[in-house]
Amino acid sequence: MEAVNGKQVGHLFDNISSFFRQCIFSVLSVGPVPSHIAFIMDGNRRYSKKQNLLDGDGHKAGFSALINMLKYCYELGVKYITVYAFSIDNFRRRPEEVESLMKLMQEKIDELIKEESIANHLGIRIYFQGNLKLLSDPVRSAAERAMVKTAGHSKAVLSVCVAYTSTDEIVHAVQESCEEKWDEIRKRDANNAGGNLIGLEENGKDKDDHLIGVTNVDRHMYMAVVPDPDIIIRTSGESRLSNFLLWQSANCLLYSPTALWPEIGLRHLVWVVLDFQRNYLYLKEKKKQA
Numbered sequence: 001m002e003a004v005n006g007k008q009v010g011h012l013f014d015n016i017s018s019f020f021r022q023c024i025f026s027v028l029s030v031g032p033v034p035s036h037i038a039f040i041m042d043g044n045r046r047y048s049k050k051q052n053l054l055d056g057d058g059h060k061a062g063f064s065a066l067i068n069m070l071k072y073c074y075e076l077g078v079k080y081i082t083v084y085a086f087s088i089d090n091f092r093r094r095p096e097e098v099e100s101l102m103k104l105m106q107e108k109i110d111e112l113i114k115e116e117s118i119a120n121h122l123g124i125r126i127y128f129q130g131n132l133k134l135l136s137d138p139v140r141s142a143a144e145r146a147m148v149k150t151a152g153h154s155k156a157v158l159s160v161c162v163a164y165t166s167t168d169e170i171v172h173a174v175q176e177s178c179e180e181k182w183d184e185i186r187k188r189d190a191n192n193a194g195g196n197l198i199g200l201e202e203n204g205k206d207k208d209d210h211l212i213g214v215t216n217v218d219r220h221m222y223m224a225v226v227p228d229p230d231i232i233i234r235t236s237g238e239s240r241l242s243n244f245l246l247w248q249s250a251n252c253l254l255y256s257p258t259a260l261w262p263e264i265g266l267r268h269l270v271w272v273v274l275d276f277q278r279n280y281l282y283l284k285e286k287k288k289q290a
C-alpha cells in the first residue's frame with residue numbers, strides 16, 4: 001500500500017514538474033532557441049567522492065543527468081545535442097577505470113536502443129563520433145547497432161563523441177580530403193590525354209582545383225552531419241575546451257557552471273538559453289562575418 005502511494009506521489013510530482021517546464025519553455029520559445037547545444041560532461045568522479053558513492057556510480061548518475069538534459073532540450077526544441085563522453089586522452093586513465101567506463105558505456109548504449117528508451121520514444125537519431133577503431137569490439141558493435149537502429153529517427157539528433165579529440169578529427173579530415181583530391185586528380189589525368197599535374201599547374205584555375213580548402217576539410221569532419229554548436233556547456237567550473245569541437249566552436253557561446261555534471265539541471269539550461277538570446281544578434285553577426 002505504501003509502495004503504491006509512493007508511486008502515485010512520484011507520478012504526481014513528474015506531472016507537476018513537466019507542466020512547470022512546459023510553461024517556462026513556452027516563454028523561452030518566444031525568443032530564438034539554439035539549434036545545437038554541446039556538453040562537456042565534467043565532474044562525475046568528483047560527484048562520486050562528494051556523495052560518498054562507489055567508484056563508477058558518479059558516471060551512472062552522469063548518464064541519468066544526460067537523459068534528463070536530452071529530454072529538456074527536446075522539449076525546448078533544441079534539435080541537436082552533442083556530448084563528450086570519452087576522449088582519446090581518457091584511454092590513459094587506470095586500466096580498471098577505462099574498463100569499467102567502457103562496460104558502462106556498452107550497457108547504456110544497449111539501454112538507449114531498447115523499445116521503451118527515450119531515443120525510441122522521442123524519435124532521436126544517435127551518432128557515435130570519433131576514432132571508433134580505438135574502441136573494444138563489444139563497445140564498437142553496440143555503437144554501430146545504435147546508429148543503425150536509430151537511423152530512421154529524425155526528430156532530434158544525439159551525437160556521442162567517444163574516442164574523440166578535435167586534433168584527431170582534424171587530422172583525419174585532412175587525410176581524407178587529400179585522398180579525395182588525389183583521386184580526383186588521377187581520374188582527371190587519366191581522362192585528359194596529355195594532361196598531367198605539371199601541365200595543370202600552369203593554368204591558374206586548374207591550379208586552384210588542386211588546393212584543399214576549408215570546405216573540403218569541413219566535409220570530412222566526423223561532426224559534418226550536424227550544424228556547428230551554438231552553445232558549449234562545460235560543467236564543474238572548468239572553462240577549457242579540452243580538445244573538443246575546436247574546428248566547430250569559433251562563434252559559439254561558452255558556459256561553465258560550477259555544478260558537477262550529475263548536478264546539472266533545468267536552471268542551467270534556462271540560464272544559458274537566456275544568455276544566448278541576449279547575445280543572439282551579436283553571435284549571428286559574427287557567424288555571418290566568418
Ligand SMILES: CC(C)=CCC/C(C)=C/CC/C(C)=C/COP(=O)(O)OP(=O)(O)O
Pocket residue numbers: 041042043044045046047059060062063066083084085086087090104105108109160236
Ligand atoms: C552511452 C553514453 C552516452 C554514456 C555516457 C556515460 C558518461 C556520463 C560518461 C562520462 C565520461 C567521462 C570521462 C566524463 C568526465 O568526468 P570525469 O570522469 O573526468 O570526472 P572528474 O571530472 O570528476 O574527474
